[in-house]
Amino acid sequence: MEKEEIVNRLTPVFRKVFSDNSLVITDELSALDVENWDSLSHMLLISEVENEFSIKFKLKDLNKMANVGDMVAIISSKF
Amino acid sequence: MLIASYYFYINIKPVYALLLAGVTITTYLFTNLIAKATSDRGKRLLLIAAIVLILLPLFFFKYFNFVNEGIFGLLNYAGLHLSLPHISLLLPVGISFYTFMALGYIIDVYNEEIEAEKNFGIVALFLSFFPVVMSGPIERASNMFHQFKGKLRFSYEMVVSGLQLMLWGYFMKLALADRISIYIDAVFKNTDQHVGSSLLLATLMQPIRVYGDLGGYSLIAIGCAKVMGVNVIPNFNRPFFATTMSEFWRRWHISLIKWLTDYVYTPLSFGFRKYGVWGIVIALNLTFIISGAWHGAALNFLVWGGIQGVALSFEMLTRKRKDAFEDRFRLKKRWWYIMLGCVFTYLLFAFSLSFGGDAATVAEVLQIFKRIVTDSFHLPYKDGDTMLYGFIAFSILFIKDFMEEYYPGRILLFNHKNNTVRWLAYYCVIFLIFYLGVFSGEQFVYFQF
Numbered sequence: 001m002e003k004e005e006i007v008n009r010l011t012p013v014f015r016k017v018f019s020d021n022s023l024v025i026t027d028e029l030s031a032l033d034v035e036n037w038d039s040l041s042h043m044l045l046i047s048e049v050e051n052e053f054s055i056k057f058k059l060k061d062l063n064k065m066a067n068v069g070d071m072v073a074i075i076s077s078k079f
Numbered sequence: 080m081l082i083a084s085y086y087f088y089i090n091i092k093p094v095y096a097l098l099l100a101g102v103t104i105t106t107y108l109f110t111n112l113i114a115k116a117t118s119d120r121g122k123r124l125l126l127i128a129a130i131v132l133i134l135l136p137l138f139f140f141k142y143f144n145f146v147n148e149g150i151f152g153l154l155n156y157a158g159l160h161l162s163l164p165h166i167s168l169l170l171p172v173g174i175s176f177y178t179f180m181a182l183g184y185i186i187d188v189y190n191e192e193i194e195a196e197k198n199f200g201i202v203a204l205f206l207s208f209f210p211v212v213m214s215g216p217i218e219r220a221s222n223m224f225h226q227f228k229g230k231l232r233f234s235y236e237m238v239v240s241g242l243q244l245m246l247w248g249y250f251m252k253l254a255l256a257d258r259i260s261i262y263i264d265a266v267f268k269n270t271d272q273h274v275g276s277s278l279l280l281a282t283l284m285q286p287i288r289v290y291g292d293l294g295g296y297s298l299i300a301i302g303c304a305k306v307m308g309v310n311v312i313p314n315f316n317r318p319f320f321a322t323t324m325s326e327f328w329r330r331w332h333i334s335l336i337k338w339l340t341d342y343v344y345t346p347l348s349f350g351f352r353k354y355g356v357w358g359i360v361i362a363l364n365l366t367f368i369i370s371g372a373w374h375g376a377a378l379n380f381l382v383w384g385g386i387q388g389v390a391l392s393f394e395m396l397t398r399k400r401k402d403a404f405e406d407r408f409r410l411k412k413r414w415w416y417i418m419l420g421c422v423f424t425y426l427l428f429a430f431s432l433s434f435g436g437d438a439a440t441v442a443e444v445l446q447i448f449k450r451i452v453t454d455s456f457h458l459p460y461k462d463g464d465t466m467l468y469g470f471i472a473f474s475i476l477f478i479k480d481f482m483e484e485y486y487p488g489r490i491l492l493f494n495h496k497n498n499t500v501r502w503l504a505y506y507c508v509i510f511l512i513f514y515l516g517v518f519s520g521e522q523f524v525y526f527q528f
Binding site: 039043047059 | 190191192345346348349352353355356358359395398399
């Protein structure tokens with residue numbers, strides 16, 4: 001799957017989980033940049049992303065996600 | 080350093096050094112086997128085998144008598160007469176701490192976050208490093224290996240800063256924790272003889288005692304490692320200025336909480352993620368119940384863990400609403416609102432800590448709470464010297480933490496550019512330790528873990 005398509009599908013998921021309709025997704029975006037991004041919303045995000053792309057992450061994947069760029073790369077590797 | 084560490088450990092109890100060596104060999108073998116395994120299934124099986132093997136001694140020493148007396152007692156009640164001999168076991172010093180460090184390292188290797196170390200000496204030093212082996216901080220391989228591999232150079236700044244930390248650590252332990260322990264023990268060992276107000280005072284002093292004890296020990300350990308040129312992770316960060324329980328647990332026993340977060344909470348919440356918010360609430364509560372069970376094999380420790388879990392879940396579920404409320408009335412920077420948060424958090428922790436001790440069962444703690452509320456008012460039991468010395472020591476620590484929290488860099492005593500001020504501050508603290516301190520050979524609370 002193309003990176004652009006992944007980002008396009010991720011955007012509404014992020015906006016819904018963090019309740020922010022103007023959130024713009026970049027590779028560098030991480031928990032430090034988003035106010036509501038705590039351990040609770042992180043796990044909800046993971047679950048929503050899995051549903052959106054019909055994939056399953058491994059715990060190992062989770063530890064490697066330092067920012068959105070990492071997440072996109074991991075999603076891409078699942079296809 | 081490895082020889083020094085083992086020498087130190089053998090001096091405490093030689094036989095238990097064999098156990099430490101056994102855990103080290105198991106860790107070394109299994110991390111290298113996991114790294115070499117080619118299939119996911121093989122890696123997973125090795126991981127499970129390693130976790131079971133590493134946990135066995137801890138379970139044996141910590142829960143043997145509990146299982147023996149508790150479970151077999153129940154079976155006996157049900158008409159099944161089974162029993163194993165009661166074994167009088169002294170928990171090997173530091174077993175929890177090196178077990179946790181070994182497990183963390185093995186899981187990190189499995190998750191490919193760190194490479195399996197080929198040099199056995201580095202792994203052995205990591206698990207036996209004498210400043211931290213007895214009571215933490217619970218270190219990570221990723222922070223220690225590269226320091227042990229590099230050349231340790233003498234650094235004047237690190238020696239000075241290490242000694243300063245040790246000095247504060249001794250102050251917190253000898254002048255504060257051991258001093259107020261006299262009062263707390265006098266009250267809690269004879270609750271029948273004391274009035275409600277004494278029980279309340281002793282309950283409120285408990286968090287200060289543990290902060291002085293484990294916080295002091297941690298500073299001594301961190302300082303001692305620093306003198307040798309090794310940086311160890313911090314364990315406390317001015318916990319009494321936390322305004323919520325979630326913030327409190329980011330400031331209290333940090334190395335344990337980070338360990339639990341990475342190796343218990345995260346896998347659990349990941350496993351329960353399909354249940355949404357409730358999956359995370361379950362994971363949070365289970366994590367603290369496990370933490371409670373580690374602190375002691377008794378119902379009161381589970382209650383302690385349960386209270387933390389429920390409080391944190393409540394804060395997590397109401398956070399958005401609370402944030403909106405605080406923004407609406409611009410409360411976040413109001414000093415009285417911050418103070419209210421600190422006091423409430425402190426009280427909640429202090430009362431929950433009553434369940435976190437060896438001395439009292441759940442029923443006894445509830446009885447103490449009842450008496451705090453229902454006893455007619457009398458002035459608390461007075462132990463003049465203890466209270467005065469304890470109060471002076473606490474005030475000094477409180478002012479230091481307060482300044483560092485809200486006015487960092489404003490008052491520098493240990494780091495003042497003037498030599499005389501620095502030395503005067505050192506002598507002052509040394510004098511206070513001797514003047515206020517207790518030197519009757521009190522143990523550190525967490526040595527029994």
